[in-house]
Amino acid sequence: MKVKMLSRNPDNYVRETKLDLQRVPRNYDPTLHPFEVPREYVRALNATKLERVFAKPFLASLDGHRDGVNCLAKHPKNLATILSGACDGEVRIWNLTQRNCIRTIQAHEGFVRGICTRFCGTSFFTVGDDKTVKQWKMDGPGYGEEEEPLHTILGKTVYTGIDHHWKEAVFATCGQQVDIWDEQRTNPICSMTWGFDSISSVKFNPVETFLLGSCASDRNIVLYDMRQATPLKKVILDMRTNTICWNPMEAFIFTAANEDYNLYTFDMRALDTPVMVHMDHVSAVLDVDYSPTGKEFVSASFNKSIRIFPVDKSRSREVYHTKRMQHVICVKWTSDSKYIMCGSDEMNIRLWKANASEKLGVLTSREKAAKDYNQKLKEKFQHYPHIKRIARHRHLPKSIYSQIQEQRIMKEARRRKEVNRIKHSKPGSVPIVSEKKKHIVAVVK
Amino acid sequence: MGEMETAPKPGRDVPPKKDKLQTKRKAQDPFPGPAPVPVEVVQKFCRIDKSRKLPRSKAKTRSRLEVAEAEEEETSIKAARSELLLAEEPGFLEGEDGEDTAKICQADIVEAVDIASAAKHFDLNLRQFGPYRLNYSRTGRHLAFGGRRGHVAALDWVTKKLMCEINVMEAVRDIRFLHSEALLAVAQNRWLHIYDNQGIELHCIRRCDRVTRLEFLPFHFLLATASETGFLTYLDVSVGKIVAALNARAGRLDVMSQNPYNAVIHLGHSNGTVSLWSPAMKEPLAKILCHRGGVRAVAVDSTGTYMATSGLDHQLKIFDLRGTYQPLSTRTLPHGAGHLAFSQRGLLVAGMGDVVNIWAGQGKGSPPSLEQPYLTHRLSGPVHGLQFCPFEDVLGVGHSGGVTSMLVPGAGEPNFDGLESNPYRSRKQRQEWEVKALLEKVPAELICLDPRALAEVDVISLEQGKKERIERLGYDPQGYDPEAKAPFQPKPKQKGRSSTASLVKRKRKVMDEEHRDKVRQSLQQQQQQQQQKEAKAKSTGARPSALDRFVR
Numbered sequence: 001m002k003v004k005m006l007s008r009n010p011d012n013y014v015r016e017t018k019l020d021l022q023r024v025p026r027n028y029d030p031t032l033h034p035f036e037v038p039r040e041y042v043r044a045l046n047a048t049k050l051e052r053v054f055a056k057p058f059l060a061s062l063d064g065h066r067d068g069v070n071c072l073a074k075h076p077k078n079l080a081t082i083l084s085g086a087c088d089g090e091v092r093i094w095n096l097t098q099r100n101c102i103r104t105i106q107a108h109e110g111f112v113r114g115i116c117t118r119f120c121g122t123s124f125f126t127v128g129d130d131k132t133v134k135q136w137k138m139d140g141p142g143y144g145e146e147e148e149p150l151h152t153i154l155g156k157t158v159y160t161g162i163d164h165h166w167k168e169a170v171f172a173t174c175g176q177q178v179d180i181w182d183e184q185r186t187n188p189i190c191s192m193t194w195g196f197d198s199i200s201s202v203k204f205n206p207v208e209t210f211l212l213g214s215c216a217s218d219r220n221i222v223l224y225d226m227r228q229a230t231p232l233k234k235v236i237l238d239m240r241t242n243t244i245c246w247n248p249m250e251a252f253i254f255t256a257a258n259e260d261y262n263l264y265t266f267d268m269r270a271l272d273t274p275v276m277v278h279m280d281h282v283s284a285v286l287d288v289d290y291s292p293t294g295k296e297f298v299s300a301s302f303n304k305s306i307r308i309f310p311v312d313k314s315r316s317r318e319v320y321h322t323k324r325m326q327h328v329i330c331v332k333w334t335s336d337s338k339y340i341m342c343g344s345d346e347m348n349i350r351l352w353k354a355n356a357s358e359k360l361g362v363l364t365s366r367e368k369a370a371k372d373y374n375q376k377l378k379e380k381f382q383h384y385p386h387i388k389r390i391a392r393h394r395h396l397p398k399s400i401y402s403q404i405q406e407q408r409i410m411k412e413a414r415r416r417k418e419v420n421r422i423k424h425s426k427p428g429s430v431p432i433v434s435e436k437k438k439h440i441v442a443v444v445k
Numbered sequence: 446m447g448e449m450e451t452a453p454k455p456g457r458d459v460p461p462k463k464d465k466l467q468t469k470r471k472a473q474d475p476f477p478g479p480a481p482v483p484v485e486v487v488q489k490f491c492r493i494d495k496s497r498k499l500p501r502s503k504a505k506t507r508s509r510l511e512v513a514e515a516e517e518e519e520t521s522i523k524a525a526r527s528e529l530l531l532a533e534e535p536g537f538l539e540g541e542d543g544e545d546t547a548k549i550c551q552a553d554i555v556e557a558v559d560i561a562s563a564a565k566h567f568d569l570n571l572r573q574f575g576p577y578r579l580n581y582s583r584t585g586r587h588l589a590f591g592g593r594r595g596h597v598a599a600l601d602w603v604t605k606k607l608m609c610e611i612n613v614m615e616a617v618r619d620i621r622f623l624h625s626e627a628l629l630a631v632a633q634n635r636w637l638h639i640y641d642n643q644g645i646e647l648h649c650i651r652r653c654d655r656v657t658r659l660e661f662l663p664f665h666f667l668l669a670t671a672s673e674t675g676f677l678t679y680l681d682v683s684v685g686k687i688v689a690a691l692n693a694r695a696g697r698l699d700v701m702s703q704n705p706y707n708a709v710i711h712l713g714h715s716n717g718t719v720s721l722w723s724p725a726m727k728e729p730l731a732k733i734l735c736h737r738g739g740v741r742a743v744a745v746d747s748t749g750t751y752m753a754t755s756g757l758d759h760q761l762k763i764f765d766l767r768g769t770y771q772p773l774s775t776r777t778l779p780h781g782a783g784h785l786a787f788s789q790r791g792l793l794v795a796g797m798g799d800v801v802n803i804w805a806g807q808g809k810g811s812p813p814s815l816e817q818p819y820l821t822h823r824l825s826g827p828v829h830g831l832q833f834c835p836f837e838d839v840l841g842v843g844h845s846g847g848v849t850s851m852l853v854p855g856a857g858e859p860n861f862d863g864l865e866s867n868p869y870r871s872r873k874q875r876q877e878w879e880v881k882a883l884l885e886k887v888p889a890e891l892i893c894l895d896p897r898a899l900a901e902v903d904v905i906s907l908e909q910g911k912k913e914r915i916e917r918l919g920y921d922p923q924g925y926d927p928e929a930k931a932p933f934q935p936k937p938k939q940k941g942r943s944s945t946a947s948l949v950k951r952k953r954k955v956m957d958e959e960h961r962d963k964v965r966q967s968l969q970q971q972q973q974q975q976q977q978k979e980a981k982a983k984s985t986g987a988r989p990s991a992l993d994r995f996v997r
Contacts, residue, residue: 001544003554005562005854006536006838013869022874024863027531028524030490031748032862034706035664037899038887046884385906412918419919 044381047374048390050357057320057356059339062094062349064101069343070112072330075138077121079336084343085112091126091136096339096351103140105147108132114162114201116171123150127159127173135183153186161201166209170226174199178214180226190229194222201243207251211268215241219441221256223268235271236441237264242286247311249294255311257285260439261407263299265311271443273436278309280316282403291333291354298340298354300328303400306342308354319394320352482525490521492897535790536838536854538820547802547818554852562852565603565839569847570825571596574612577843578830580621583663584866585835585857587626587642590848591617593829597631599642602850603868609644621659623668623682625879630668630682632656637670639682652687653678658701662708665887667724669710671698677710679724679889688889689724700740702785704766706749707896713740719754723892730894733770736760744785744793751812753793755782761795763812776815786840788833788856792819794840796828801842803853822851836861836868909936916955 015022030036067088075081080097089108092101108128117124117138127133134149141147159175169183176198179188197218205211211232212224221241222234239260247253252268253275263278263285283303290297296317300306306328307316320340327345333354334341340352353360363371381387396404422430493514502510538554540546555563571577575593582589588602595617598610608626616634623630628647629640637653640646655673662669666683675696679688693712700713709730710722717736720729736756744753745766751773752764759781762772784796793813794803805819806812822842830843833856840851861867867874891899912933914921935951937943981996 001541001546001549001553001557002537002539003557003854004534004536004538005554005558005565005852006533006857006859007559007562008533010869012532022871023869024867025532025860026864027860027862028490028527029860029862030492032858032865035708035887035896036492037897038891039664039885041891041899042885042887415922416919423919 040377041381041384043374044377044384045387045390047377048387050374051378052357052390052393054359055356057318057353058322059351059353060099061324062099062101062351063347064092064104065090065347065349068329068345068347069349070329071115072332072341072343072349073115073117073124074332074335075121076117076119076335079334082332082341082349083115083117083124084349085115085126086347087111089128089130091115093138094349096334096341099351105136107134107136107149113158113160114173116162116164118164118169119166125162125164125171127162129158131155131158133159133162133173133181151183153181160198163202163204163212165204165226166206168209172202172204172212172226174202174214178202178212178222178224180229192224192229192231194231194234195220200240203244203246203254205246205251205254206248207246213244213246213254215244215256221266233271233443233445235266235443238439238441242284243288245288245290245297247290247294248292253311255288255290255297257288257299258439259284261285261301262439263288263297263309264439272440273434274440276312276314277436277439278314278316280307280309280314280319281305282400282407286328287330289331289333291337292335293337296354298331298333300331300342302327303403304328304344304397305400306331306340306352308340318356319396320356321397321400322350323397324348325350480526482522486525486528487521490524491517493517531860533859535859536856538854545817547821549820551822551851554854558852562838565837566850566852567602567605568849571847572845576826576829576845577848578617578619579832579841579843579848580830581832581834581841582622582626583624583835584626584868584870585837586868587622588834588841588848589620589622589629590830590843591620591631593617597629597640597644599626599629601626608642609640611640611644613638618657619659621661621668623661624663624666624882625875628682630659630661632659632670637680648685650680652690653680657697657699660701660703660710662703662892664882665708665889665892666883667708667889669701669703671701671712673697677701677712677722681889683883683886691722691724691727693720693722693729695720700743702743702745704745704749704752705747706745707894708892709894711743711745711752713743713754715739717756719743719752721894723894724889725892731770733764735762735764735772741781741783742785742795744787746787746791746793747789748810751787751791753785753787753795753813755785755795757781761785761815763793763815773812774815784828784831786831786833788840788853789835789858790856792833792853792856794831794833794853796831796842799824799827799844801828801831801840801851803840805855820853824849833857835866909934912955915958916951919958 013023065086067086069084070087071085073083080095082094082096083091085091089106089110089112091105091107091112093103095102107126108130110129112126112128114127115124122138123135124138125133125135131154133153133155135151136149157176159173161174162171164171171181173179177191177193178199179191181188195216195218197216199214199216202212202214210226212226214222216222217240219240220234220236221244223232225232237258239258241256241258244254244256253265255263255265257263261281261283264274265276266274281301281303283301285299285301287300288297296308296310298306298308304326305319305321308318309316325344328342329344331340331342338354340354341349343349382391422432538546551566555566571592574596577590577592579588579590586601586603587599589599591597593616595612595614597613597617597620599608600606601608613631613633617631619632621630627642629642631638631640635654637650637656638646639648653670653672656670657673658671660669666681667688668680668682670678675693675698677691677693677698681688695714698712702711704711712720712722714720717734717738717740719733719735719740721731722729735754736758738757740754740756742755750767752766753761755761759778761776761778761782763774765771765773778797780797782795782797786794790809791813792803792805794801800821800823802818803820804813804815806814824842824844826845828842828844832841834841837857838852838854840853840856842849842851911921913936933952933955935948
């Protein structure tokens with residue numbers, strides 16, 4: 001008879017000393033791991049609940065301005081520095097790690113309409129209601145020196161926005177028309193205009209650096225080519241666009257923040273249909289900024305809230321609001337894609353986390369592994385009703401909540417009536433227009 | 446680099462030998478590519494059922510499904526390769542030419558085997574306190590047994606260290622470990638008691654009275670009790686609540702077993718049927734007619750594929766549980782089997798009087814073949830409890846003379862997973878495991894016949910959602926399904942919006958919409974038919990005849 005019994009040597013399974021690691025042999029046979037799907041479901045439910053428990057996005061509020069914050073700018077080389085311009089002409093430079101103001105400049109008389117940094121980070125430009133463009137040094141004045149701009153340009157009309165080229169020593173201002181300036185000259189090297197209305201903002205494309213986009217108050221968005229010094233094409237929407245922002249990863253995609261509570265993501269090559277319509281705000285959208293990953297953007301609305309949207313979805317994934325934050329005028333996403341700053345009407349700049357439940361700081365390898373596993377679980381089970389309900393739940397202030405309900409009822413009523421109109425009329429007599437194309441009036445080349 | 450020709454040096458017109466060897470080595474690779482993996486092992490790790498046809502979906506969904514299927518193939522190949530790292534081999538017992546393994550007795554095996562394994566065979570002579578029932582803990586390291594006259598003991602049977610030994614002064618009908626070796630549930634004459642492993646009584650659950658059998662569902666933390674009053678009660682031991690008390694409506698419940706694959710409880714009844722129960726439903730999930738007399742014992746194997754039952758008609762049958770519920774094999778026993786148990790590797794043991802018979806199959810996946818027993822053993826008294834020790838080649842038998850531990854080569858799973866049940870875990874590891882197990886405790890409502898049912902598409906909710914969108918908007922903006930035929934049940938709403946009048950109004954809205962569609966379709970069909978008729982009439986052409994009126 002041949003016999004062998006299963007006998008394990010405990011030396012292979014128990015550690016030798018207290019200082020060693022425990023031995024954990026693994027066997028991935030599915031019969032040893034029953035109830036895979038229900039257990040993973042429970043783990044996903046726990047992960048979703050914990051994400052809501054740890055969702056505390058508000059980090060800090062920077063106090064100091066004496067009037068509403070009108071515009072924000074990021075330092076291109078230093079993550080901890082931001083610049084802000086207020087409605088009383090004051091420009092402040094802040095240090096985000098110490099959360100204090102390191103420099104104050106009385107830059108203009110009247111609003112600071114726009115502020116932008118030079119690509120090398122050594123100086124920045126401001127435009128104000130006193131029809132001037134001023135260039136300042138990024139480092140403070142030395143001992144005994146006065147706070148003086150490096151360069152001042154006096155213009156004839158009010159300038160409403162400024163943006164600097166991403167690679168060359170060129171900047172653009174907008175007001176009555178779009179002017180392209182060389183830094184050494186006091187006159188613009190070219191002026192471009194299309195139509196007779198004032199232009200509210202101008203933005204350079206970070207990838208194709210010779211392209212510019214601007215928004216005018218006659219409801220259009222105009223794209224310009226700097227090399228040819230002409231406007232390229234324009235798209236007319238049914239309400240005015242407040243700002244646009246170019247996607248830092250995709251060369252031709254930009255997002256426009258519109259007054260009709262929506263944001264439109266356009267592909268420059270085909271302006272007749274937006275790539276996506278983002279509908280979640282309940283009031284005019286005032287500012288938009290992309291994350292450096294190019295996959296998400298943040299938008300600020302008149303309705304005292306900021307929302308984070310993924311580029312490919314039409315609904316927001318996150319909404320931030322506080323009782324103390326009033327109308328949010330400007331918003332920026334920091335260059336390490338982890339934080340969001342917003343400047344609002346009540347003189348404060350607030351710093352938020354981009355992922356509300358993220359743990360900041362250095363994570364150990366076990367923490368990273370657990371975080372990745374939980375992320376994958378939440379993604380896998382996101383469509384289950386209980387999990388979806390928990391993941392979607394956000395507390396909203398009563399004003400926003402009731403406005404959402406009201407606007408939903410109105411939208412549904414409109415949709416129902418349109419469907420009835422189509423149903424009860426001769427087929428083909430009432431044209432069916434898709435939701436995306438509904439808001440575009442015309443594209444002009 | 447080896448191909449570069451070196452110019453022959455003066456005095457040496459033969460090229461250096463190294464180059465030749467290198468080129469020779471490069472030319473032959475007898476086993477190119479990655480090592481092949483056996484197909485059955487890869488199949489074991491595949492979870493997607495590729496034979497099922499999915500309904501047509503959007504292009505994006507289809508491409509995501511294809512990517513997921515390709516990923517699953519890759520990972521199953523990798524998992525199959527990792528089987529190389531498993532350290533232990535299962536045991537075996539083979540007779541020499543013509544020798545019947547059933548005739549080999551335990552003493553021979555003990556002599557032929559190493560000292561450590563021989564020590565696993567022991568006999569506890571406890572005649573004083575009645576026939577014993579026993580239970581191994583989930584890791585297989587601890588053993589608890591209880592005698593009919595009240596003797597309860599728990600010990601680590603490998604090191605023979607006694608944890609506790611008490612007399613509960615009442616008849617003990619069944620005993621079970623809860624999730625770890627720290628807690629014991631004892632079904633005493635009157636009520637259910639929970640003891641610590643030091644013998645301290647922690648709870649007395651008076652709602653579970655006259656319990657005959659206990660089963661612990663480890664991943665749901667549920668203790669199922671079958672009582673003489675005919676009730677099957679589920680007790681959640683993590684929160685201490687009774688989740689469900691089901692009336693089985695079949696008289697006294699004596700025979701109970703759990704299916705480890707889907708946590709369904711099998712109850713055997715005196716009319717020859719076995720009923721399958723889940724705490725979510727008041728009625729049994731299924732009823733299987735197994736025997737012509739009463740059912741005396743039920744056992745389900747660890748993969749949930751086979752169920753072995755034995756009845757008063759002296760038959761032992763093995764049923765197929767995943768599919769047809771038909772008997773696969775039958776055997777008539779001279780003496781009816783009162784106790785049955787499966788091992789982790791698919792061996793079946795039957796206790797008939799004071800004899801135990803063990804049957805084995807071809808491998809892990811196949812049912813045990815009932816032709817020839819693998820091993821037999823006679824004990825000193827009639828058998829009252831049987832369980833294979835998890836992860837060991839040992840069978841524990843509780844009988845009227847005490848407790849015996851028998852050697853059964855090839856019974857236990859050789860390679861355990863350290864994160865699930867680790868017989869060599871330390872106290873810290875046990876505590877961590879307990880916390881994680883409690884966090885991922887599966888809710889009792891999810892117990893059903895197919896444990897993977899949660900991964901299926903929920904068709905009912907999809908259709909309900911579609912009907913509600915039609916009610917709200919007049920049309921379904923998310924798609925058109927011509928096969929939807931089920932009648933619309935309006936979802937009941939709160940705050941007085943669910944009165945009869947409003948329900949009728951909502952139903953009418955959906956019905957009107959569907960009616961309108963039907964009328965439009967039938968009108969179109971009529972028009973088409975008319976046109977066809979006219980076309981036909983025109984094509985037949987020349988002279989109208991009197992028989993034309995009969996043309997359809």
